[in-house]
Amino acid sequence: MRQFLSRSExxxxxxxxxxxxxxxxxxxxxxxxxxxxxxxxxxxxxSQIAALVIVSxxxxxxxxxxxxxxxxxxxxxxxxxxxxxxxxxxxxxxxLAFALGASVGLINGWGVAVMDINPIVMTLSSxxxxxxxxxxxxxxPGGHIPKQLPFAAVGQTLGIPHSLLWLVLCVLVLTVxxxxxxxxxxxxxxxxxxxxxxxxxxxxxxxxxxAYVVCSMIAVVAGVYMAARIGSGDPKIGASFGxxxxxxxxMGGTQFSGGIGGVASATIGALSLGLISNGMNLLGVSTFLQxxxxxxxxxxxxxxxxxxxxxx
Amino acid sequence: xxxxxxxxxxxxxxxxxxxxxxxxxxxxxxxxxxxxxxLLSGAFFGVILRQAAPLGMVVIxxxxxxxxxxxxxxxxxxxxxxxxxxxxxxxxxxPGYMIxxxxxxxxxxIGTINGVLITIFxxxxxxxxxxxxxxxxxxxxxxxxxxPPGEVPSLIRYFGSGRLGGIPIAPIIWIxxxxxxxxxxxxxxxxxxxxxxxxxxxxxxxxxxxYLRVIFLVHVFSGLAVAVGGLLLAGFVGTGFTEAVxxxxxxxxxxxxxxxxGVTFGGGKxxxxxxxxxxxxxxxxxxxxxxxxxxxxxxxxMQGGIIAVAALIDAAKRR
Numbered sequence: 001m002r003q004f005l006s007r008s009e010x011x012x013x014x015x016x017x018x019x020x021x022x023x024x025x026x027x028x029x030x031x032x033x034x035x036x037x038x039x040x041x042x043x044x045x046x047s048q049i050a051a052l053v054i055v056s057x058x059x060x061x062x063x064x065x066x067x068x069x070x071x072x073x074x075x076x077x078x079x080x081x082x083x084x085x086x087x088x089x090x091x092x093x094x095x096l097a098f099a100l101g102a103s104v105g106l107i108n109g110w111g112v113a114v115m116d117i118n119p120i121v122m123t124l125s126s127x128x129x130x131x132x133x134x135x136x137x138x139x140x141p142g143g144h145i146p147k148q149l150p151f152a153a154v155g156q157t158l159g160i161p162h163s164l165l166w167l168v169l170c171v172l173v174l175t176v177x178x179x180x181x182x183x184x185x186x187x188x189x190x191x192x193x194x195x196x197x198x199x200x201x202x203x204x205x206x207x208x209x210x211a212y213v214v215c216s217m218i219a220v221v222a223g224v225y226m227a228a229r230i231g232s233g234d235p236k237i238g239a240s241f242g243x244x245x246x247x248x249x250x251m252g253g254t255q256f257s258g259g260i261g262g263v264a265s266a267t268i269g270a271l272s273l274g275l276i277s278n279g280m281n282l283l284g285v286s287t288f289l290q291x292x293x294x295x296x297x298x299x300x301x302x303x304x305x306x307x308x309x310x311x312x
Numbered sequence: 313x314x315x316x317x318x319x320x321x322x323x324x325x326x327x328x329x330x331x332x333x334x335x336x337x338x339x340x341x342x343x344x345x346x347x348x349x350x351l352l353s354g355a356f357f358g359v360i361l362r363q364a365a366p367l368g369m370v371v372i373x374x375x376x377x378x379x380x381x382x383x384x385x386x387x388x389x390x391x392x393x394x395x396x397x398x399x400x401x402x403x404x405x406x407p408g409y410m411i412x413x414x415x416x417x418x419x420x421x422i423g424t425i426n427g428v429l430i431t432i433f434x435x436x437x438x439x440x441x442x443x444x445x446x447x448x449x450x451x452x453x454x455x456x457x458x459x460p461p462g463e464v465p466s467l468i469r470y471f472g473s474g475r476l477g478g479i480p481i482a483p484i485i486w487i488x489x490x491x492x493x494x495x496x497x498x499x500x501x502x503x504x505x506x507x508x509x510x511x512x513x514x515x516x517x518x519x520x521x522x523y524l525r526v527i528f529l530v531h532v533f534s535g536l537a538v539a540v541g542g543l544l545l546a547g548f549v550g551t552g553f554t555e556a557v558x559x560x561x562x563x564x565x566x567x568x569x570x571x572x573x574g575v576t577f578g579g580g581k582x583x584x585x586x587x588x589x590x591x592x593x594x595x596x597x598x599x600x601x602x603x604x605x606x607x608x609x610x611x612x613x614m615q616g617g618i619i620a621v622a623a624l625i626d627a628a629k630r631r
Contacts, residue, residue: 068438111620115627118577120383120438122623124567129616135609243442250439288457292450299443303433310430310513310527311381312437312577 011188012262013253017304021251021297022268025275033282039159041282047154047163047229049274051076051222052244053267054166056252057174058218059245060266065191065211066258067112067119072219072245074130075101076238079223081134084143084233097220104130105216109209120312127242134235141234145227153228166225170218175263177214187211191258248273251301257309272301331574332622333590340596348603351596358480362473362548364595365482366391367565368588369541371573372493373423373534374566375587377437379510380527381578382430384534386441387541387566388559389448390422394542396452398468399461399552408467416539422448423535427528445563449556461552472547482544489540494584503583506530510578568615569594572622594618 029036055072062069079097083090104126111122155162178184186207189197198204219241226237252269254261276297280290344351351357370387377384394415397403403411422444429440464472474481497503505526509516516523541562546552572593573586597618601611 111623115624116630117623117627121567121571121576121619124564125616125619125623127616128564128612128619132609132612132614132616135607135612139609246438247442247446250436256436256438286454288454289450292447292454295443295446295448295450298446299429299435299440302439302443303429303435307434307436310434310524312383 011260013255013260013265014262014268015253015305018251018253018265018268018301021272021301022275025272025279029275029279029282033279036279036282041278043156043161043164045274045278046161046167048278049270050163050167051226051229052241052248052274053270054170054222054225055219055241055245056248056266056270057170057263058215058222060249060252060254060261060263061174061178061187061211061218062119062215063191063249063254063256064187064258064261065208066194066256067208067211068123068246068256069108069212069215069219070120070123070242070246071104071108071127071130072215072222073238073240073242074127074134075104075216075219076223076226076241077235078130078134078137078238079220080227080230080237081138081143081233081235083145083149083224083227084138086143090146090148094224097223098217101216101220101223102213105213106209108216109212112212113205113208123242131235131239138233138235141232141237143233145231145233149224149228150231153225163225163229166221170221171263171267174218178263183207183210188259191260193259244273245270247298251298253305255307256312257307272297331572331586331590332625333569333572333574333586333593336572336618336622337589337593337596340593340600344596344600348600351599351603354478356599358475358478358483360596360599361483361592362480363599364592365472365486366541366545366548367562367569367595368483368486368591369489369537369544370562370566371569371587371591372490372584373530373537375570375573375575375584376497376506376530377534378570378575378577379506379583380530381510381513382437382527382530383567383577384426384441384531384538385438385563386422386426386444386448386535387538387563388556389445390419390535390538391542391545391559391562392452392554392556393422393448394418394539395464395546395549395552396456396461396554398543398546399464400455401462404462404465408465411465412468412471412543415543416536419535419537419539419542420532421535423532423538426535427531430531431524431528445559449559452554453556456554460554463551464546464549468543468547469550470547472544473550474547482548485540485544490584490588497583502526502529507583513578565591565594565615568619568622571619571626574626576626 035041058072059069078100082097083093085093108123108126111117112119153162186202189202190204190207194204248270249266251272252265254265276294277290280293374384397418398411398415403414426441426444429435430437471485472482476484505521508521509523509526513523569590570587572590575587598611601614
């Protein structure tokens with residue numbers, strides 16, 4: 001039992017204390033906040049957290065290879081601005097958005113894997129640079145997203161909010177990638193011990209670069225969702241996503257030292273964060289205090305998972 | 313092919329050993345001499361130095377934390393909290409020096425909490441210090457409710473924007489603190505420990521260095537340095553502020569300055585002087601770009617590019 005309660009060595013990062021956070025929150029919120037379990041609030045919750053869950057999935061992939069990607073937020077902002085370019089059809093802007101995302105990921109991956117630059121430093125610089133590019137593209141929020149897209153994000157089919165479909169689709173795809181493909185297995189091998197992965201013939205650099213590229217592409221998907229949700233371009237809309245997604249996966253038990261993480265862990269972390277905001281809104285906690293409470297929960301959640309290493 | 317490469321390497325090797333901040337500063341000052349000599353005039357230069365002082369203080373702690381393979385992202389929260397209590401009505405009846413002392417104690421307290429969470433609870437430094445920023449930004453916003461707090465006490469304003477015989481006081485305080493810290497880190501065992509832990513934490517632990525205690529002290533010290541930086545910033549601005557973005561800029565710029573200064577996670581050439589020069593370089597650069605009418609987007613792209621170049625130079629050196 002003691003073994004079970006202490007941080008398990010599981011690859012998924014999940015532990016009883018991690019699972020307890022969302023379950024406790026739900027158990028508290030159902031009786032305490034009237035209307036929490038209502039279909040309306042749940043679909044509201046799903047549209048609130050969909051983008052964060054999606055970005056966190058990408059962030060988790062990078063964390064599994066022992067990295068960190070702070071640039072996802074800037075990529076999201078850039079994507080919304082690209083999609084909102086006046087007079088450009090979706091057939092042009094969507095491929096362009098994915099190409100831009102992939103190149104950001106490629107540069108991040110090259111810097112980290114080939115040049116051996118610390119991931120925080122590398123992605124901090126691309127985050128800043130891409131934010132600058134975004135502001136060149138569109139200085140103030142505005143523009144219009146072609147009509148087809150908003151329906152894809154805010155509509156409903158058979159009463160199921162589309163945001164939930166985006167979320168479930170991304171979770172499913174990433175689950176398959178991580179658990180049933182060679183790429184997924186190699187991610188864990190590289191993150192767990194890159195030296196022995198190399199000795200076992202795994203192309204460590206290529207896998208690391210791929211992780212950053214996929215992470216940026218997932219950020220593009222989140223950006224498309226955000227653009228569809230707000231219906232316009234906003235050069236600052238993604239600013240908080242970089243650190244928020246790091247926060248989310250940390251809450252889910254993914255370790256930044258690499259080799260530990262999973263789709264469930266990233267999803268549960270993002271869900272916990274979403275539940276905290278949603279619950280506090282329902283309970284009428286002043287928005288002023290919500291940030292402080294979120295910080296306290298984060299620090300407690302992270303410190304509850306004792307690690308061996310000290311530092312970053 | 314190989315010989316040309318070798319000659320090139322030998323030519324550059326002397327310069328290689330300096331951190332990018334020195335080159336950058338030299339390059340910028342040369343460019344300013346040609347294009348914007350007014351930036352180097354006494355009055356302007358004083359203002360730039362004064363602007364650089366808060367960042368210059370903050371990088372001292374950040375540099376030590378990064379040398380120990382840790383990081384301090386709590387700067388944003390600490391700076392906001394310090395400037396808030398310095399200008400809020402809570403302490404307005406207190407004499408100036410008591411308010412300064414209270415701010416320093418707050419920085420010390422935040423640093424201590426960081427240190428405890430990182431070394432005893434073993435939380436990831438990224439997340440723990442980020443969490444502290446989230447908490448303190450939340451608390452300040454909850455207390456202030458977006459209404460700007462009042463004016464900063466005159467003593468702090470004097471520190472931040474006063475002059476002593478024509479020379480701004482903020483850089484005097486800054487340099488006055490940097491010199492003893494640099495000397496102390498060179499001479500004391502503690503300084504050696506910081507170096508040892510950064511270059512190989514495992515070996516440091518095995519050879520009996522109290523590495524948890526050193527990392528703890530580094531974070532406590534960083535909290536204190538950030539509080540001084542926050543006070544200088546509050547004194548420079550003159551009033552308190554509740555915009556979290558001011559502190560966030562300081563965090564990102566401190567990371568940039570440390571990297572420019574040649575310090576990387578766990579090592580590097582520069583200790584304190586490099587990052588301090590990096591802080592000056594960044595501040596000078598922003599002023600230089602502003603004088604050319606660059607807007608936010610241009611500055612951000614430039615900043616991102618410079619961090620990348622500094623990191624690439626460092627990577628090339630390590631090969």
